[in-house]
Structure formats: structure tokens, C-alpha cells
Amino acid sequence: MRAALAVVYVGVPLLLVGASIWWATRRGRQASGLSSSADGVVQRARRHRGVGLGLGAMAGVVSIWFTHGELAPALVAIGYLFGVLGEVLAVPVPSGTLRTATLETREAWRYLPRWAVWVAVAMAVISLVAPVLFAALPRVSYGPWSPDGVDVLPGGTLSWPSVGTSVPLAAIAVFGVVAAGVVARRVTLLPPVSSDPVMDEQIRRRIGRAGAGAVLGIELLAVAASAIAASGGLAVPQPVGGADYLASRILIWTGLFLAASAVAGWCALGSRRLARVPTTSA
């Protein structure tokens, strides 16, 4: 059971995001046109994102073995985000006697897709509100019911996700927002990564997108886990039916949809090729 969870919760993101790292950092025919500094960007990205993803996957597997595993996919995304952070922190400081800088203020907004930021913030708010809701909402009860019209099974009272489940998810969501702020700030403070200003901007934007993708993944996965866990609070037996049963199904499917969207958005935002030489007019 745990192995199956590890394959779904950790293996799938690991495979898909690993493929997106390969795609973003692969060497194409244009690679020969890269400057050594831009080539360094690609190598750093491959190394740090790969190591971060691997460490996140290990943390995810450990969490599956020692907890229920709801945190596992988000832990993979956190590992990847640390990898992106390591990537920007590893950019060497300028050396040599002649140094140049463009007199242009770099705003974090320029390097992050706004929609991803707003979606991530909205999801973080939902994750924060969820533990309060789970504590405040009344429990759902159902009476004796019969699965086959002959036998009668006793009723019961369902419970919402415990504090031990919902609070760590909220904490991960908050961590994601804070880490996103750090990555965005580091991208603006990155020393020039290419002597070509157009390429420098493009590389910053792509690193920012990779970070935003990881944060989007963390936030969506946290809400997805909360939704799937919350479905248990409404999971009355099907014959009892009613709005509670329907809401429980909707929560499960919403959670699965959010989890799939998280991995898809995370891969898509991080898969832009860093090594592509911009087409600039001579």
C-alpha cells in the first residue's frame, strides 16, 4: 500500500518534473552559440533542480512511511523549490577589474507569471482557512442503513481532518508563499548571468517561472490534499445518499483535479529552455 502511494504521490511528480528539467536544460543545436556564462546557467539549473527534486522525493517517501502521506507530493515540490533557490544562490559574483551594470530597476513582477502568483496566494489562503473550518464545522452523522435491503448496519458520525493533518498542510502553504518571496527577490538580485542583456532578462524570467511553478505546485497540492482529506468528513454511505455524499465525491474529484493541475502547471512553468539563444536583430 505504501509502495503504491509512493509511486503515485512521489513517483509521478518525480518522473514528470524530472522530464521538464531535462527539457529545460537539454543541449540543442544552438548550444554552440552559448556563452560560457549562459552554459553555466544551464548546468547549475540541471544540477540544483535535479538534486532538489531528488531530495524532495526522498522526503516524500519518508513522509509516506511515517505519516499518512498527504504531505508527500508537496514535499517533492518543496525540494524542487529549494533546488531553484540553490540555483540562484550559486550564480558566481562578478569578478575581473572591469564591471558593468545596467541602470534599470528590476521588479520581481517582471519575472513571475502574475496568474500563477495570484492562484498560489488564493490557494494559500484556502489552506490557511481549512484548519479553522475543520475545527468549527459540525460533524456529519447518519443513521442505520442497509447496503442490500436485508442487513442493517449501524449509523455513525464522521470526522473532519484532524489538526495533525490540516495544520501541516497549512504550514506548507505558508512556507511556499514565503519561499516564493525569497526566490523572487533573489532573481532580481542575481548578478548578470549573461553579457547579452536580452538573454540575461530571459534567463531571469525562466528561473522565476520555474520557481513560480514549484510554488504553484506546493499550494495546489496542499489544497488538493485538504480537499481529499475533507471528503472523509462527508463520506456517508452511498445508500444514505443526499447532499453530503455528493459533496464528498465532488471534494475527491476536485482534489484529484487540483493535484493533476499542480503537477501540470509545475512542469509547464519549469520547462522553458534555458539554453535557447534569443533571436536579436543584428
Next chain:
Amino acid sequence: MTAPVLRVDLSTPVPPYEQLREQLAGLISTGALAGGTRLPPVRQLAADLGLAGGTIARAYRELEQAGMIRGDGRRGTFVCAVSDADRDEQARYQALSRAADELAATARRLGFADDAVLAALRTALARATSRDSASV
């Protein structure tokens, strides 16, 4: 429009903060940096140039004391609007500074020491003063 570029040469005896101050003052006085333009934060410029934040902060502080830029808290540092009179004065000074640069370059090319260059300059200034008084 491409943003102006600052250059710092660490091999010259001129301190980096002075090089930055001079270039920024030049860009502001010539209008290349218009009034209200936001300058990059100290940390960004320090990271781009690989210099300490204090070096950039000192250049900014001296320009602020000269009334060329103003800090606006967390909003950033902005170029002050330059009046026409100030601009004329700064342009005249820039022209003088360029002529002095040419003189210094010529003196170096011909192999003169600083004392000889200053003596020649004093003589030229004295000749100009006497010409002016003769014409009056």
C-alpha cells in the same frame, strides 16, 4: 530606449564609489537620467557590480547630499529634477572636465610628470587672465 550602463574599473586608483558618483552625476546633468527616474536599489547594483553595498550607498549618499537624487524610503531612490540654470552650470562643468581629461591624456602621452602639467596649466591660466585684462 536602452538603460544607461555604469562601468567600474577596479584597476584605476579612483575609488569605485567615486567612479559611480561621477558617472551618475554625468548622466543626471546631461539629462540621460531624467528627473523622477528610479535608480536601482543599492543591493541590486552591488550584486551586478560585485561590490559591497556600502560602496554603492556611499555614491548614492554623496549624490543625495549634492541634491541630485533623493531617497524615498522603501519606494526607492529617485533622480531629482534639474533646473535649466543647474543644467547649464553642470554642462559647463562637464565641458571643462572633458577638456581637463584631454589635457591629462596628452600629458601622459608626451610623458610629462604631474608637476610639469600643473605648471603648464598655471602658465596658461595666467596668460588667459592677462589677455582678459588687456582686452578690458
